[in-house]
Amino acid sequence: xxxxxxxxGNPNDIYNGYIRLETATxxxxxxxLENATRLGMxxxxxxxxxxGDDLEWEGAYRDDPTPVLYNRKLRMDEVLWSExxxxxxxxxxxxxxxx
Numbered sequence: 001x002x003x004x005x006x007x008x009g010n011p012n013d014i015y016n017g018y019i020r021l022e023t024a025t026x027x028x029x030x031x032x033l034e035n036a037t038r039l040g041m042x043x044x045x046x047x048x049x050x051x052g053d054d055l056e057w058e059g060a061y062r063d064d065p066t067p068v069l070y071n072r073k074l075r076m077d078e079v080l081w082s083e084x085x086x087x088x089x090x091x092x093x094x095x096x097x098x099x
Contacts, residue, residue: 001074001076002076005075005076005077006073006074006075006076007019007073007074008073008074009073009074017070018068018069018070018071019068019069019073019074020066020067020068021046021055021066021067021068021069022066022067023064023065023066023067024098025064026064026066027043027094027098028094028098040084041084041085041092042082042083042084042085043082043083043084043085043094043095043098044079044080044081044082045079045080045081045082045097045098046074046078046079046080047078047080048067050077050078051069051078054069054070054071054072055067055068055069055070056068056069056070081097083095083097
């Protein structure tokens with residue numbers, strides 16, 4: 001993404017034709033529940049308002065709809081900040097700024 005200035009997401013996103021994002025609440029839940037098997041991940045905060053109508057909120061797991069980006073790539077100019085996701089004792093360590 002940093003080299004190209006945009007991304008179509010991971011291979012599953014590209015195959016499905018949309019980019020599934022997560023809210024901070026969803027990310028924190030994932031960090032507490034999943035075994036950390038994916039190394040080298042980066043967490044990034046995006047400006048949802050900048051995505052306009054391309055960002056849709058779908059479903060509701062525990063009354064927390066999932067943001068999904070349709071019909072376009074995720075652009076670097078929408079990134080507010082990013083940090084590597086660390087792994088400790090088999091769990092993801094989510095950066096402190098995520099609330």
